[in-house]
Amino acid sequence: MNTRLLRAGLTIGLLSLVTGCALIPPEPVVEGPTTAIPPAPFPPQQPTGSIYQPTVYGSYPLFEDRRPRNVGDIVTVVLNERTNAAKNVATNTSRTGAASLGVGAAPGFMDSWANAKLDTDASGANTAAGKGDSTANNTFTGTLTTTVVGVLGNGNLQVAGEKQIAINRGSEYVRFSGVVDPRSISGANTVSSTQVADARIEYRSKGIMDEVQTMGWLQRFFLLASPF
Incomplete structure (x- = not known):
């Protein structure tokens, strides 16, 4: 009886191990936070009768440049990636x-x-x-609004953002991160992804459509054990 229980336990353990190996998610491309940390609340201000109060968040001078420059500001990234390679x-x-x-x-x-x-x-x-x-031809277009998560010493902005879409029993998400020169941002508060340094773009999906593209755990096991 003990032998049967031991065999059953080993079988279940082996199947669990193989199943776990088959469900390992792909490594993420975008690392780190995808949104800015909320700033600390400002202390209450005493009314002075002035329209412009420099210590109040969101109070900008009338003729100040409105391009994003602080942590938490919003930048819209226009994804326009095209790669063509032939060998x-x-x-x-x-x-x-x-x-x-x-x-x-x-x-x-x-x-x-x-x-x-x-x-x-x-x-x-x-x-x-x-x-x-060998030929490769990839196209990725769209828009994604990001937030400034950091400001470098030279004024460049570290931006990151994420967009998630759920439709029925499936979901898709797009993640983006990179470094933007504020001078590259247009008056409409947009910047092309081709002008973003260290750009990392990740497009993933979860659900039935993703599962049908994944090899079954038993097939993966035999493929791993096969010497050919």
Whole structure:
């Protein structure tokens, strides 16, 4: 009885291990927070009768540049990523060789012995050919509004954002992070993703559509154990 329980426990443990390995999620591309940490609340201000109060959050001078520059400001990133790459490789090699050795003159009674012992003839050939083609064409367009999560010493902005969409039993999300030069931000508070340094874009999905593209755990197990 104990043996049966031990076998059943080992079987369940092995299946759980294999199932867990099959459900390992992909490594994330965007790391760190995707939104700014809320600032500490401002202390209450005493009314002074002035329209502009520099100590109150959101009170900007009339002629001040309205482009984002502080943590928590919003920047809209226009995703316009296009990558095209092609590579062709072709290799052809050929090599031939031949060698012969013979005795042209020998006494009559040694003719058969000389030809049998000394005449040699060898030849060889080696030919190899290889060809390879690789093509990649990717397009990613859209918009994503991010927040400033940090400000560098030179004034550049660290932005990050996330958008999640759930439809029926499936969900999709887009994550973005990078460094933006405030001078690249347009008057409409937008910046192209091609002008973002260290850009990291992640597009994932969860649900039935993602599950049908994932190999079953049993297939993954046999593929892992197969030597071919």
